[in-house]
Amino acid sequence: MASRLAALPNPAAPAPSQDWWRDAVVYQVYLRSFADSNGDGIGDIAGLRSRLPYLIWLGVDALWINPHYPSGGADGGYDIVDYRAVDPDYGDLDDLEDLIADANQLGLKVILDVVPNHTSDQHPWFQAALQNPDGPEASRYHFAPASTEPPNNWQSLFGGPAWSRTPDGRWYLHLFAPQQPDLNWRDPAVADDFDATLRFWLDRGVSGFRVDVAYGLIKDEQLRDNPGAYSPTLFGHGPEQAMTWNQPEVHDVWRRWRAICDEYPDTMLVGEVCLADLDQVALYSRPDEMHQSFSFRLIKSGWDAAAFADGVQTALDAFATVGAPVSWVLGNHDKDRQVTRFGGGALGTARARAAALLMLSLPGSPYLYAGDELGLPQAVVPDAAKLDPIFHRSGGARAGRDGCRVPMPWNEADGVGFSPDGAAEPWLPIPDGWSQHAVSRQTRDGGSTLTLYRRALALRAAHPALGSGWATVSTSGDVLTVRCVGDDETVTCVLNMGTDTALVPHAGSVMLASNTHVRGAHGTVALPADTAVWLLED
Template sequence: MSGWWRDAVVYQVYVRSFADGNGDGDGDLAGVRARLAHLAWLGADAVWLTPFYPSPMADGGYDVADHCDVDPRFGTLSDFDDLLAHAHRLGLRVLVDVVPNHTSDRHPWFTEALASPGGPARDRYLFRDGRGPDGEEPPNDWESVFGGPAWTRVPDGQWYLHLFAPEQPDLNWRNPQVRADFRKVLAFWLDRGVDGFRIDVAHGVIKHPDLPDTGLREQISLLGRGELPYFDQDEVHEVYRDWRRLFDSYAGERIGVAEAWASTPQRLARYVRPDELHQAFNFALLEAPWSAAEFRSVVDSSLATTAEVGATTTWVLGNHDVQRPVTRYGGGAVGLRRARAAALFSFALPGSVYVHQGEELGLPEVLDLPDEARQDPIWERSGRTDPGRDGCRVPLPWNGDEPPFGFGASPATWLPQPPDWGALSVAAQRDRADSVLNTYRTALALRMEHPALGDGALRWLDAPQDVLVLRREPGFTCATNFGADPVRLDLPGHLLCRSDAVPTWTGELPGATTAWLAD
């Protein structure tokens, strides 16, 4: 089956933390453009840009105040056009984030809604009367993903729904005007030449029409595990069938990628049926503990369910919302070794892979950010008990021995960088054959060149406990040792690469190591 996305390597750029082009300490579109050659050199096929739209930045730009412009802190529409043109010259496709579940409370649509009690503008959002005496209680028991209630009361007495921060009111996707306006937003960017969209909270745009109570506390714990009346409603697929028709009306295979959580792999696969979206992030591998049995279970269930709808699976080990793999897998040398092995394992699987910026450098989570530097709304809404997601969003080190490590001209970056990141910089790692960066580059080049890799099938070979060995035809074998001790394997072929960058193969696979072999 054709389709560039079926086995693409997509690199996630968190715009504010990638590169600073104007020296103000914030990453921006000019900075991204100046560093795109790194992504082409690395072996990416496409770039996903996080939101760069006008925003009060209550939630890192996912509170959008204008869907068809660029926030001045990130540049201008002209800067975006330059970035897009340069990416295309380098052979890179560009995906942009679209945020359909909610807007900023500063968006003109919401400003108009607040000013129009009982008017049609209010129906763009989910306003309801409260319960109890004088409507003083929220309309139901829904909880915000960021903690606390999902409802805020406005001066005229009604309440509005926000599944995230209060500054992010949820849109009413049962309103035809909302659907029509978002088609215009998509067309605006498609007309400029973008290759597709990453769809934020794709599972959330339709709520149960009755807005029923859940009867539950800690509702977010059910995300991806259980049913909630505000996520993954059946009618959501009407929206994406409509979007697919729009994408298909443009030349060049434009795509939609769902950030979707569903209660089962089968329900997740519905987002990538032939007449809906092209990809849905597979968070199951990201959530799997470091275990051969867990990784194999995720791979088997994921491949089986996507095959039923004719789609491929999208493998993800990290993004801007989760702790970095190095830290998640144990931290320090152990975590880094496991993260390298997990990356090569995922690159060998059928389907597409996403790389979050900095994974190719082996960056750890920054756990010791000063309290005053933290900006994620989770930090304040949790009563400063949950550090939030800032630790995986620290600006990248490009070169040099001290901050800002080539990120930009300003020594002060919007989140402070650890002073010892010089050895992890792009420049430092490009000069070391055994670096994480060069391991990624070698593996991604092999993935592009080897006829067995990318889209296709796999089969498992018998292997010792704590070891997974997968075979892909023609002539490729991937072996990963999830244990701590070395194992001896009788496998055919010669070494292509190893996650520990050792250039030889004697048949012994060390702990927390992946090896690729070719017949």
């Protein structure tokens, strides 16, 4: 197995801890868009491996890699053909093992994405089920007999009915794209096969798994109608989706997976649980289930102090009942970039910087999406270049997610350093002016968003009150205050979400601010609009 560690910096690896996940800063990489090593226009494992020094320099603790498996290509890698292999677009198994080895030697945990709700329609099981309706593979999916109408009113999250026909007239369930048939987790063969998948990767040194659609594996056994239709305006899926999501039996799956992880010390599970009720989300992180389940309240909140305060306090309260840390999320591969969500341009950038300081101060584990540390906006992707099934299944009514998946800008040269010179065109077009956000450019700028993130992560590592303490949340008008208390110190994060400068009383020193115009004197900080500050109490 080849190694490039001699070419990498060699910082002292942190001492291992079985609870590393409780406050780890996790960096999410959309593999296809991170770094292309061979010039085919597609990010790959070797490219990611070459950028490990950047992650160490930035100061993150763990790396989450979006799906790397052979895929049918219908949904950005989330339609999987083989769960125990590597897509040739990204490399091979040796490449991934080398990446894991290098990362672990540097003290960087590696978390893989696993997708248990559905497979690709190209998966051998589904292909066998198409050929033989009475074979064992057919029971591993949700099939219904041929009839004029679908079995129920369930809707796909990507638009349209959740049922499609097979060539012989049967119906099959797909809560996402038609190329993603849902697995039937009531069939023991499904659970047994995923046990083998987990062990396959854990035996290769991964430190955990991000579990896609963790709330959706079990469906209503009688396939009864939902009482309502999916609504994208909700924080997550509520009672209107009662028959498709959050069935009680799903928790048995996570108890089984937790028992496997417990055989491999220092490993963890984090679940994508898109439910409106955070008390329900927290149940997925009970001591015998997953270690974490994402709190998506902040990623769904507008720029409003009361909404952010409620999102923070509700999550802290809910997860405290099960003794789990909160997994905070402000950006990911499914959501418009923060800069754009918060208003775009200079306004959106200022707000995204301030929100970053808030998230990085909170007790628990923040998940950063690659490019957020650069202040990337949502890229404008021409309709002709869009690949997201959400765009195509909605007839263009929904823009889709391509704009947050555009390749990472590394330098100011043509192609922004995503691929080597002379490479093929990138898999998604790179916008004009993308180089202004490049890593190389921002490392030279002491006021850049990248510099802010790096300073914040260094301070977080040096001050345990940030991330691993406990917190109190309060608001005064448009000003949100989170007081983070550790064993030996207290750090307060104050975020001004209003339109006017706020005068904030404090007794201590300014550690870091998202805006260089923050001023403090005589026990008061003048905090401009859309700005956050960390204050170390005396």
